[in-house]
Amino acid sequence: MVIQIGEVASRFIGLICISLMSVIIFTPLAFSADDIQFPLREKYPKIPTISHQELYRQLDSTVLVDVRSKYEFDILHIKNAINISISNAGFITRLMKIREKDLRAIVFYCNGITCVKSYKASDKAIKFGIKDVSTFDLGILGWTKAHPDAAVLLGESPVPLDKLIDNKLRQAHLLTPDDFVGAIGKNTMVIDIREHFQRDVIILTKITRVASSDKILGLVKKAKKDGLTLLIYDAVGKQTRWLQYLLEKEGLLEYYFMEGGLQGYLKADLPPSEYD
The missing domain is CATH 3.40.250.10 (Rhodanese-like domain)
Structure with missing residues (x-):
């Protein structure tokens, strides 16, 4: 029996497709860090790392x-x-x-x-x-x-x-320092969650409540009960990332973080406000 070249090619392509489908279906999805750059390894070349x-x-x-x-x-x-x-x-x-x-x-x-x-x-x-x-x-x-x-x-x-907070949800709750100050009103609660040793510079003194990230739950529950919008800032914008998990778990919808934290506020060089 003579098999035409076109038929051979067709069978070959079919086998490849079946193999690929098998890989897609039966191979578990895995996270790969192969393309991730590790910028601090150059700074600490003598520190052993593990994948x-x-x-x-x-x-x-x-x-x-x-x-x-x-x-x-x-x-x-x-x-x-x-x-x-x-x-x-x-x-x-x-x-x-x-x-x-x-x-x-x-x-x-x-x-x-x-x-x-x-x-x-x-x-x-x-x-x-x-x-x-x-x-x-x-x-x-x-x-x-x-x-x-x-x-x-x-x-x-x-x-x-x-349940991991992605960039879209994160960005939806970030305000520039200017917009953050502009959002302050009678139906808001402003909270500084910096640790005590980070409070070398104080801002928005007339309106801000102070509660480190591990002490904030009481204020969160009060804001939820009173229907207040939470406006929260930290040192550089990183502590609020973890706080967001707690706010989402508590079912809060109206909460916002200052982008860049205190450092973002200082870099923005905003004029003095009525809350300072």
């Missing part, structure tokens, strides 16, 4: 340390991680106590590829003679997208990826 694939394989043989604040940790963290904030005065003391009892590798992590805390944690630990440490510099957000089964969001695991 999300390798960390996932070694979770049971690793002491995983989240070096962010307790508030950030409570919002979202890697499953079975422990929280030791690098800003805590007893950071090294706690690490040394862990090392005395546990010889497993220690891996530090924080928010993401531009978060320096995990690098500083490794650097500090190494300087104090603590061995076998490394940094997971993809951070918690990248980890959650890659391994939702090994992450915890507001006590829930696996993490439903549709």
